[in-house]
Amino acid sequence: MIEKVAYIDHSLIMRYYEKIFFSISPVTLAVIIMIVSWIINYNRKRARMVRLINKIPGPPALPLIGNAIEINVEHDEVFSRLTGLRQLFGRKQGLNKGWLFGTPYVMISKPECVEPILSSPKHIDKSDDYTYLQPWLGTGLLTSFGQKWHSRRKILTPAFHFKILEDFMDIFNEQSSVLVKKLEKEIDRDSFNVFPYVTLCTLDIVCETAMGQHVNAQGDKDSEYVKAVYEIGSIILNRQTKFWLHSDTIFRLTSDYHRHQECIKILHGFSYKVIREKRDMIRSERMNNNNNFVSKNNNNNNTKIDQNGNHVDKLYIEDDNFGKKKRLAFLDLLITASDAQKGAHLTDEDIREEVDTFMFEGHDTTSAAVSWSLLLLGGNPKIQERVFHEIDTIMCGDRDRAPTMSELHDMKYLECCIKEALRLYPSVPMIGRHLKEDIKIDNYIVPAGTTALIVTYMLHRRPEIYKNPDRFDPDRFLPENCVGRHPFAYIPFSAGPRNCIGQKFAILEEKAIISAVLRKYRIEAVDRREDLTLMGELILRPKDGLRVKITKRE
Ligand code: HEM
Numbered sequence: 423m424i425e426k427v428a429y430i431d432h433s434l435i436m437r438y439y440e441k442i443f444f445s446i447s448p449v450t451l452a453v454i455i456m457i458v459s460w461i462i463n464y465n466r467k468r469a470r471m472v473r474l475i476n477k478i479p480g481p482p483a484l485p486l487i488g489n490a491i492e493i494n495v496e497h498d499e500v501f502s503r504l505t506g507l508r509q510l511f512g513r514k515q516g517l518n519k520g521w522l523f524g525t526p527y528v529m530i531s532k533p534e535c536v537e538p539i540l541s542s543p544k545h546i547d548k549s550d551d552y553t554y555l556q557p558w559l560g561t562g563l564l565t566s567f568g569q570k571w572h573s574r575r576k577i578l579t580p581a582f583h584f585k586i587l588e589d590f591m592d593i594f595n596e597q598s599s600v601l602v603k604k605l606e607k608e609i610d611r612d613s614f615n616v617f618p619y620v621t622l623c624t625l626d627i628v629c630e631t632a633m634g635q636h637v638n639a640q641g642d643k644d645s646e647y648v649k650a651v652y653e654i655g656s657i658i659l660n661r662q663t664k665f666w667l668h669s670d671t672i673f674r675l676t677s678d679y680h681r682h683q684e685c686i687k688i689l690h691g692f693s694y695k696v697i698r699e700k701r702d703m704i705r706s707e708r709m710n711n712n713n714n715f716v717s718k719n720n721n722n723n724n725t726k727i728d729q730n731g732n733h734v735d736k737l738y739i740e741d742d743n744f745g746k747k748k749r750l751a752f753l754d755l756l757i758t759a760s761d762a763q764k765g766a767h768l769t770d771e772d773i774r775e776e777v778d779t780f781m782f783e784g785h786d787t788t789s790a791a792v793s794w795s796l797l798l799l800g801g802n803p804k805i806q807e808r809v810f811h812e813i814d815t816i817m818c819g820d821r822d823r824a825p826t827m828s829e830l831h832d833m834k835y836l837e838c839c840i841k842e843a844l845r846l847y848p849s850v851p852m853i854g855r856h857l858k859e860d861i862k863i864d865n866y867i868v869p870a871g872t873t874a875l876i877v878t879y880m881l882h883r884r885p886e887i888y889k890n891p892d893r894f895d896p897d898r899f900l901p902e903n904c905v906g907r908h909p910f911a912y913i914p915f916s917a918g919p920r921n922c923i924g925q926k927f928a929i930l931e932e933k934a935i936i937s938a939v940l941r942k943y944r945i946e947a948v949d950r951r952e953d954l955t956l957m958g959e960l961i962l963r964p965k966d967g968l969r970v971k972i973t974k975r976e
Contacts, residue, residue, distance in 0.1 A: 479512035480519035488521025501958035531880035533908035540918040549854030562779030595824035598938035613948035615967030621789040628784040634751030654685040787849040795843040800947035838896035844914035851879040851962040943972040
């Protein structure tokens with residue numbers, strides 16, 4: 423009797439399912455099959471990813487939240503936590519894993535592990551952290567990817583040719599001498615924070631070189647534009663470090679969002695205005711056809727080609743009507759290059775993205791680099807003395823004249839100091855990449871979908887590469903001491919296809935600023951390096967600035 427009931431139940435259930443199955447339309451069935459196979463496929467891939475990531479050394483992770491607790495510390499503690507984890511796990515291997523909610527991260531700080539990522543043309547997509555820059559920078563060179571990045575990089579590369587940089591020398595020197603003047607009021611004071619002075623100077627330089635606009639940040643730090651640059655930087659940073667603000671919906675509910683939008687309006691409004699004015703100016707200059715215009719396709723003597731076959735013409739106007747050399751900003755070069763190259767036409771929005779990217783990438787990075795260099799020189803009087811000697815020799819003891827480009831080029835020891843400062847305190851302390859494909863690093867397969875964080879700050883302090891790594895020793899960068907060093911052991915400007923397009927510009931600018939300051943002042947570091955709290959923000963900055971003392975050189 424019991425067996426019979428069971429038999430009846432079973433056949434009833436079967437018939438019930440058959441009925442449902444045959445009553446489903448073929449379309450619905452296909453959709454269900456697709457969804458089920460997607461879920462199976464997703465789970466299979468996810469299981470593989472988890473298996474591969476978990477082979478990499480790293481702290482144990484909790485379900486769902488991963489290692490979020492480990493880095494849920496005060497804002498000024500985050501950087502030392504991250505570098506601490508890098509020290510604790512996978513020291514020998516040079517990489518460690520971590521989970522932030524569902525997302526896997528690998529932190530890397532060994533040249534052999536960095537090379538496969540940075541040298542590959544496949545792994546050029548930035549990590550999600552760069553997304554929050556997009557409302558301001560759009561998808562300019564820093565944040566773009568794929569075909570757009572390739573074509574933009576091609577258009578922009580000639581704008582950083584040394585011939586073009588030579589034209590910026592006057593701007594570097596003028597703004598450096600404004601800085602020297604501004605510092606006069608600090609002479610012989612017990613201490614002052616040098617960071618904000620340098621930042622305003624580099625902001626002035628980048629505004630003039632990128633847009634040809636004199637914003638006079640050093641004279642008027644309360645200008646609407648200058649304030650907007652600072653405010654948006656700190657809002658973006660705040661958003662990056664607080665995971666609940668990552669969601670657009672939640673961010674829109676905050677008061678920061680309101681200010682963010684106001685800043686964007688000011689910044690974009692300014693850039694568009696300048697672009698429109700420049701376009702009009704170029705158009706009317708062409709119409710005037712004043713014979714100074716040199717077309718890119720002209721085969722006259724003004725067309726210059728570098729050793730790579732790139733056209734590096736001044737593109738137009740060598741002299742204005744008064745025989746004076748006319749300054750060209752990146753903006754002029756972009757507009758002209760965009761008009762001259764077939765298929766490369768850039769709209770106002772395209773140009774705005776690139777100019778804003780230069781404004782962002784080109785001022786904070788350089789200002790941090792200069793400020794750290796000054797602090798390190800201030801803490802090492804013998805090295806500073808060597809720099810004085812080099813500058814005085816090259817400038818023939820003339821401390822009132824600004825150097826030429828070739829004189830700056832000859833300041834080799836100063837360059838070693840700048841490089842050593844960037845080794846110890848790289849302005850960009852971490853480089854993030856979203857891996858779109860699996861990659862073999864050392865003996866590990868790092869699966870697609872992982873975020874790779876290259877921790878330059880730690881890479882530059884590996885004791886087996888840099889003996890006594892925390893010591894400031896510019897001699898490490900004398901040519902004879904670089905022989906045999908791994909090419910990916912020193913990457914303050916990143917490396918490979920997506921390296922910093924502005925690195926020559928930056929080194930030249932740094933030399934101009936530092937040599938101007940050292941022609942007039944002797945620096946003494948007041949802050950001790952070991953007492954500083956480092957913040958790995960958009961750039962590496964000291965929490966409470968860098969305090970130095972200056973005295974006038976006899
Ligand atoms: C000491 C100063 C500087 C340092 C240390 C520095 C460092 C870097 C680094 C590490 C990257 C790679 C970022 C990444 O892959 O996520 C980068 C990219 C970039 N930098 Fe710089 N930079 C400096 C100055 C400048 C200047 C002065 C400019 C422009 C005027 C500039 C423009 C750019 C641009 C446009 C990119 C994106 C390149 C691309 O993705 O193709 N940088 N920089």
